[in-house]
Amino acid sequence: MAMLGSVLLPSPMVLASEGIKKVTTTSSSPIRPLKNCKTVDQLKMFHRSLAKQGLENDVSSITKLVARSCELGTRESLSFARELFDSKGNGESYGSRFMYNSLIRGYASSGLCEEALSLFLRMMVDGISPDKYTFPFGLSACAKSRANRDGIQIHGLIVKMDYAKDMFVQNSLLHFYAECGELDLARKVFDEMPQRNVVSWTSMICGYARRDLAKDAVDLFFEMIRSEDVRPNSFTMVCVVSACAKLEDLETGEKVYAFIRDSGIEVNDLMVSALVDMYMKCSAIDTAKQLFEQYGARNLDLCNAMASNYVRKGLTKEALGVLNLMMESGVRPDRISMLSAISSCSQMRNILWGKSCHGFVLRNGFQNWDNICNALIDMYMKCNRQDTAFKIFDRMSNKTVVTWNSIVAGYVDNGEVEAAWETFKIMPEKNIVSWNTIIGALVQESMFEEAIEVFRSMQSQEGVNADGVTMMSIASACGHLGALDLAKWMYYYIEKNGIELDVRLGTTLVDMFSRCGDPDSAMSIFDSLTNRDVSAWTAAIRAMAMSGNAKRAIELFNEMIEQGLQPDGVVFVGALTACSHGGLVQQGKEIFNSMEKVHGVSPQDVHYGCMVDLLGRAGLLEEALQLIKSMPMEPNDVIWNSLLSACRGQGNVEMAAYAAERIQVLAPERTGSYVLLSNVYASAGRWNDVAKVRLSMKEKGLRKPPGTSLVEIRGKTHEFTSGDESHPEMPRIEAMLDEISHLGHVPDLGNVLMDVDDQEKRFMLSRHSEKLAMAFGLISSKKGTTIRIVKNLRVCSDCHSFAKLASKVYNREIVLRDNNRFHFISQGKCSCNDFW
């Protein structure tokens, strides 16, 4: 805290230097030679000395003075040059070609591109034709200001005036096309050059590196060093290093660094920054730190590279530490440094430090830079200071897509999805980040179908292409919906569009396919993944566990350990769940006992929950209860619920009542426990107790959540709610249900938790959501296709046997996912062996 304080509350040294303008020397020093003049005052003095020598109208002298003035490249020196240029000497304009060239170059290199281009135009109007020097300056101005049309016109002029064979002109054209994103045209210029120098190669390599074509940049670099007619210099190497950073390719990066050292290319400040950035992006943080320490904290750009990478990795304290170090070494943070600082505060949701940063920004005049405004808006939104965020937003004259995205993301962060959506709708321009933000928000809010809907409308937008982030959200939505057709289409989409299948996206896809009841696809994706981390293994273990293949799940778990990965708490949940579903009591116990002893992972309540579940399902109720009592932490309602549901399976009414009592104390709002308890009583025929439980629910204003089932037909999901007959196809669904009933299905009336007559019970059972979905699936899909149903609650045993019968009679595979696991039902048999 103390360390960070000095970043945010500037030290006395910084305060003293702030706000004090540089004092310019006005002492009467002797007249310097022109090449030594470094300030406008010195130039003006030189100009006065010309007058004393009677040379104030001498074209040659004035031309040299203008050239020097332009070389300095400050706003003041450029306007002084322009003043001289506009004045007349001996009744004649000073506008020689050389002067035009000097000024155009000066304007272009200081970023005053409009001035440069308007002077280019005036030059021609004045009847002075551009030459081989004018064209590169003009094109440089076009490249910088993305004046694409002007650049193309200049190209025409170059051809017309026969300058197209000049290497410098060709290099400038190449650079211009690369900068405005026309890489193919740039490459055409490059390929057709009869001779190339280091600038030609560097411009082409850099063009690729800057346009997400880093691979091409690296390839071209290796081609360059093979060609041997030209050697790379530090300009080239900075580009190549940055390309390796973008590729996150450490191996090539190290080769490139070795090349730099071997060939004695100067490692300047810019190169060190590029190298540090490369090592950070490749996650070689220690190497980056070594370089950083070697070259010191006095280098502003280096500090910025380090800080921004720390921020990207979420290492906010380290980022602020670098900024702190800079200040201590007397290096003043610039606006780039402040972007990292503000972003750190935003990530930490630290409004106090964020405000300090804002203060620093204001004191140093950075507040008019769009990027700083965007970062501040993001910070204030994330810190829940929307008013301040909007004040900055309203004052911005140049709101970009990033500005709008910050607002949308801020709303999402605050859980205001509605406001995010409204903002998203009205924003003038949307990019992939905007779409990903809103899609991610919908998925987060469990609005899966809406998320997919938005994704579909995104695809009709020109210039917006889904990326890995989009696909992760959509995969998650598909998984929750259990929509297999959609999931398959998505996988195809990823392949077709060349979206990189990295380990994160891969893991999401494994999860998606396993949730959609397609463990084979899940495993084939898992097999194809390189660099599998613990999350990837967890997804595969879960896939096997959910599909009832407990043995394979445990094999995978062991393979993971053999490969030397350190298991975390999450993967143990997967492994224990597998044991529980497969009834592997002994293996479950062994894994549970190994957690702390072998792997140093202390079991959390969730792991105890898995064990209670495992023991309970295996009928070891007493042992499960003892385990609960031995827990080092207070058992939560979920654990008691596991016990309760085991009691239901075993018909242990007393222990069920005890567990239910505990749950009602710990989580009185938990409806499931009441339902389970009344279930236990109903199975035992204790209708009075059932009635008591129902009354107690009613008194507390609790209602059993309605059962709902989804069924996917030709890529569209249909939702059914228990007892709801509003579906337009209801008459046909009813006919289907009747047909199955007449085929010999004997309703298991014990599933009806109400004391009504048997006919009524039969009717209620026939309107269970999974039955409605099943019947609809049978009548609306082609013969032989698999019917996939996702239910929000547990599948009832009557529906389970109903599904088994239907699978046999109609020769259909039925995949039923409930809130706990999958049932793969085929030819009258279920993968769960009627034990779930």
Next chain:
DNA sequence: TTAGGGTTAG
């Protein structure tokens, strides 16, 4: 004469 890294939002 021409060429260079890092820069906020998911």
